[in-house]
């Protein structure tokens with residue numbers, strides 16, 4: 001079985017919940033993609049504005065959690081909420097910092113029903129990484145994992 005890292009950004013806990021479900025299904029290390037607490041706002045709309053500005057200005061937030069040495073992994077599952085049809089901006093920083101990772105990357109994500117654009121933007125942000133099919137929500141996780149192996 002491939003050595004797997006589950007790297008997750010979650011603002012309000014839903015995506016982290018999926019990450020934990022995945023960790024019950026496979027043997028994986030966990031990493032939380034974290035930014036400084038004042039990066040976003042308690043208010044969702046304000047957070048949306050902040051993230052939109054970050055994208056517009058190509059100024060993505062710094063991570064405060066140290067990224068593990070990814071060379072030891074074969075597969076990285078990247079969890080994110082959908083923010084305005086894209087991954088959350090800390091995920092951009094993470095993907096940028098692992099550009100030399102030679103293994104495979106696949107995203108899982110949660111949303112409120114409007115996820116169009118997420119997977120395309122994830123692929124764009126992934127740059128030269130080798131991206132496998134993504135998974136939306138918390139159903140059928142086992143089937144998704146099986147397809148990745």
Ligand SMILES: Cc1cc2nc3c(=O)[nH]c(=O)nc-3n(C[C@H](O)[C@H](O)[C@H](O)COP(=O)(O)O)c2cc1C
Nearest residue numbers: 010011012013014015081082084085110112113114
């Ligand atoms: C800034 C922001 C933007 C969002 N944009 C979308 C969106 O475009 N489409 C959607 O379906 N849900 C959107 N949502 C809802 C989240 O994707 C959803 O609640 C997600 O499950 C939250 O995950 P988390 O608890 O891991 O942070 C947005 C939430 C926030 C905070």
